[in-house]
Amino acid sequence: MVSNTSHSRYSSPPTMREFSVVVLGAGGVGKSALTVRFVQDVFLETYDPTIEEAYRRVIEADGVTASLEILDTAGAEQFTALNEMYIRSGRGFVLVFSLTQEASLREVDNLRQQIYRIKGGDEAVPIVVVGTKLDLVSEREVSRGTIQSLVARWGLPFYETSAKRNWHVADAFEDLVRQMIIRYPFDPAVKKRRLHRPCTIM
Structure with missing residues (x-):
């Protein structure tokens, strides 16, 4: 975080x-x-099946200010026809499973495979995998060994979270x-043309 007294390098607000x-x-x-825990810092006590809900939050990571438009989608098995549209428009993906439901993996x-296929086999697509309900210890079905195996096989970051306890939720989104930020480097000229040709940094 830059203090308010440091004006020399930051004379104008960052893009x-x-x-x-x-x-x-x-x-x-x-x-x-x-999603609601991350955006609004509240916990949804009741389950209300989502069709589609959009949220926005501004955060700072590594000195870069980012405005996130977060699309909370329906259960993937319920509205599979919409998946391709979501994936084509998305720049980053949070793939969620429940630690209490091994089948959700x-x-x-x-x-994950669908994203790579739709994005043309580009395996540098920003993705995090998030296991939820970490607080429900006695109901856990997905072992840490299983997760470590998938981390090695998929090469993706995994986070074990609890929205109820607010454990590691922000970590996953950050x-x-x-x-x-790395995958889509800022280019003002690209923004003017309203298209992007990101380079891959691995």
């Missing part, structure tokens, strides 16, 4: 970066609870923002 983030996963895994794997 705001804008990124579209898509939250995907099976129904009932806690996508909405995760299969949907994450399907979505990781994604850092990936997007």
Whole structure:
């Protein structure tokens, strides 16, 4: 964080970066609870199946200010026809499963493969994988060993979170923002043309 007395390097406000983030996963895994905790810092006590909900939040990561438009989607198995549209428009993806439901990991794997296919096989697409309901220890079905195996196989960051306790929620989104800042370097000329030709940094 730069103090208010440091004017020499920051005489004008930094350019705001804008990124579209898509939250995907099976129904009932806690996508909405995760998103609302991050954006509004409240916990949704009741489950209300989402069709589509958009949120916005401005955050700072690595000295870059980013405005995130976060699309909270329906359960992937319920509205699969919409997945391709979401994935084409998204720049970063939060793939959500429940630590209390091992079967929900299969949907994450399907979505991961779908993203790479739609994005033309580009495996530098910003993605974080998020396990929810970390606080429900006695109901946990997904072992840490399983997660470590998937980390090694997929090469993606995993976060174990609890929206109820606000454990590691911001960490997951901040990781994604850092990936997007690297993946989509700022180019004012590109913004004027309203298209992007990002370079890949691995």
